[in-house]
Amino acid sequence: MLGNFSYCNPTKLYFGEDSLKFLNTELPKYGDNMVLIYGGGSIKKNGIYDEVVAILNQNKKKVAEISGVMPNPTVDKLYEGVKIARDHHADLLLAVGGGSVCDYAKAVSVSVNCEEDPWEKYYVRFEEPSCETLPVGCVLTMVGTGSEMNAGAVITNPKTKQKIGHVFADEKIMPKFAVLNPKYTLTLPHYQMVSGIYDIFNHICEQYFSGEDDNTSDYISEGLMRSVIYASRIANKNPLDYEARSNIMRAATWALNTLVSRGKSTDWMVHMLGQSVGAYTNATHGMTLAAVSLPYYRHILPYGVQKFKRFAVNVWNVDPAGKTDEQTAQEGLAAMENWMRELGLVMNISELGATEDMIEGIADGTLIMSGGYKVLNHDEIVEILKESMA
Ligand code: NZQ
Ligand code: ZN
Numbered sequence: 001m002l003g004n005f006s007y008c009n010p011t012k013l014y015f016g017e018d019s020l021k022f023l024n025t026e027l028p029k030y031g032d033n034m035v036l037i038y039g040g041g042s043i044k045k046n047g048i049y050d051e052v053v054a055i056l057n058q059n060k061k062k063v064a065e066i067s068g069v070m071p072n073p074t075v076d077k078l079y080e081g082v083k084i085a086r087d088h089h090a091d092l093l094l095a096v097g098g099g100s101v102c103d104y105a106k107a108v109s110v111s112v113n114c115e116e117d118p119w120e121k122y123y124v125r126f127e128e129p130s131c132e133t134l135p136v137g138c139v140l141t142m143v144g145t146g147s148e149m150n151a152g153a154v155i156t157n158p159k160t161k162q163k164i165g166h167v168f169a170d171e172k173i174m175p176k177f178a179v180l181n182p183k184y185t186l187t188l189p190h191y192q193m194v195s196g197i198y199d200i201f202n203h204i205c206e207q208y209f210s211g212e213d214d215n216t217s218d219y220i221s222e223g224l225m226r227s228v229i230y231a232s233r234i235a236n237k238n239p240l241d242y243e244a245r246s247n248i249m250r251a252a253t254w255a256l257n258t259l260v261s262r263g264k265s266t267d268w269m270v271h272m273l274g275q276s277v278g279a280y281t282n283a284t285h286g287m288t289l290a291a292v293s294l295p296y297y298r299h300i301l302p303y304g305v306q307k308f309k310r311f312a313v314n315v316w317n318v319d320p321a322g323k324t325d326e327q328t329a330q331e332g333l334a335a336m337e338n339w340m341r342e343l344g345l346v347m348n349i350s351e352l353g354a355t356e357d358m359i360e361g362i363a364d365g366t367l368i369m370s371g372g373y374k375v376l377n378h379d380e381i382v383e384i385l386k387e388s389m390a
Contacts, residue, residue: 002213003263011149011257012177015250019179020051026137026177027059031091034061035084037105039069039097043141046187052096052139064088066108069097072282073104075119075157081108082118085134092135095175098142098196099154099285106153106173109134123155123164129173138178143185143249144196144286146203146256148178156279162365163279165271180253182246186239193239194343195286197232197248201225202270202289203256209300209307210265210371217260222314224260227251229315229339236343267372270296273384276365283352290345291352295387297333299380304373305329349388359385 014022027034034056043049056063066081085093085108095105111118113131121127138148145152151173154165188196208221228251234244254260273296274288281288301308309325312318312332320328346352354362363381376384 001215001217001263003215003265005262007258007262008171009149009174009258010171010176011174013149013180013253014177015180016246017181017183019181020055020139022177022179023052023055023137023139024059027055027061027092030135032060032062033089033091034063035066035081035088035090035093035108036063037066037069037081037093037095037097037101037108039067039071039101041067042187043096046184048096048139048141048184052094056094062088064090069101069104071098071100071284072154072156072163072278073100073107075123075155078104078107078111078118078155082111085112090134092137094137094139096139096141098140099145099147102136102138102140102145102147102175103153103155105136105138106147106151106168106175107155109136110153110168110173119155119157122153122166123157123162126166128169133173136173136175138175139184140178140180140249141184142188142192142196143245143252144199146200146252148175148180149253149257150174152256154275156282158279161279161361163275165275178253180249182242182249185245185249186242188239190239190344191284193235194232194345195284195290196252197228197235197286197343198290198340198345199286200248200252200255201228202286202293204228204260205293205297206268206270207261207264207266208311209297209304209373210267212306213264215264217262217264218310221260224251224255225315228255232339232343265371268369269300269372269376272367272369273362273381273388276362277349277352277354277385279365280358280362281349281353283346287346287352288349290340291347291349292384292388293340294333294337294347295384299384300372300374301329301333302326307373308332348390349385350390354385354389356389359389
């Protein structure tokens with residue numbers, strides 16, 4: 001490894017079938033005023049809402065609610081939540097839901113005491129909070145983003161057609177605690193389950209396809225990828241398999257909790273492309289990544305052949321004997337494509353609602369990162385998006 005780093009992740013995890021009871025350990029650490037944040041109602045249907053509210057009542061919390069946090073939360077919804085949290089003098093924001101709800105809670109946290117427009121401050125100028133932030137806790141119900149143990153918060157501005165993620169530098173923005181009960185994920189529709197699985201896998205790829213040094217992170221990443229592939233095949237056939245779903249949940253958290261990115265450069269171009277597609281289509285996050293991945297990876301493969309070869313051999317068990325490095329590398333991507341099709345992922349952006357006339361706008365909205373094997377130019381982005389149409 002050639003990079004230097006510091007590392008701190010203060011999120012306390014409670015993992016397993018009985019993990020919700022640990023809310024009783026965490027809640028007394030905060031003041032009485034809680035804001036319970038959730039999405040469009042899945043937690044009311046599957047009973048998680050009632051379980052959480054019972055514990056809040058036992059702990060005599062005064063609860064205000066922010067409900068209806070949509071997938072890909074918008075800036076207008078953020079303004080609404082900031083007002084509720086301010087009016088309630090919130091001491092803790094408790095997010096119960098998926099990445100959208102958890103991200104949203106973090107965005108409210110950094111905005112409650114901020115006098116400036118949070119969109120301008122955090123998502124246009126990428127500043128760090130200069131005000132007091134609120135603690136966030138999380139009960140996770142959808143697996144994929146890693147938001148439960150990181151400082152990322154993605155917000156969409158439908159007016160400007162931008163979907164922007166801010167990964168805050170200060171670890172105090174990470175949730176103070178996260179309750180991870182794999183059973184809570186069993187009610188997810190298949191579409192959301194596989195979308196989340198691809199999100200996990202791609203988070204690892206984004207941190208793997210970069211750098212040329214021998215790096216411990218890459219070995220950790222290969223192990224995580226193998227675990228995700230193995231468990232996903234079981235969960236795809238039998239979504240109620242607890243063991244597989246618990247490994248998927250665990251892998252999701254460790255894929256994006258800052259662990260594997262330490263000491264190396266990272267790519268994130270699939271996410272930049274996918275987020276811009278999402279800004280135009282409001283499509284499900286993991287599916288936007290699946291739809292642009294193969295055209296992107298096939299485009300950059302010639303610039304990182306050795307890593308793609310290593311990916312083929314160590315992750316997909318491709319036998320390199322008698323093949324050129326490039327052939328082995330291409331076989332790895334072919335194996336990944338087969339797996340993606342087996343899961344039933346969306347493999348093109350047209351199916352997500354993107355049309356030819358959006359391509360220029362999506363390309364303009366794609367932030368260009370410089371940590372991967374090739375810094376893309378605008379024409380290359382347009383080319384990749386066109387290839388992602390079919
Ligand atoms: O809103 P409800 O009714 O709760 O339904 C949700 C939502 O429709 C449903 N759902 C969640 N748990 C369920 C359930 N349905 C049945 N049973 C359950 N147990 O699933 C739908 C999707 O939920 P959402 O939270 O939107 O999904 P996800 O966890 O994929 O989060 C996506 C957001 O996270 C951002 C994405 O860009 C997107 O905005 N990301 C955040 C990251 C981070 N913080 O580091 C990184 C990621 O790359 C990603 O960008
Ligand atoms: Zn993602």
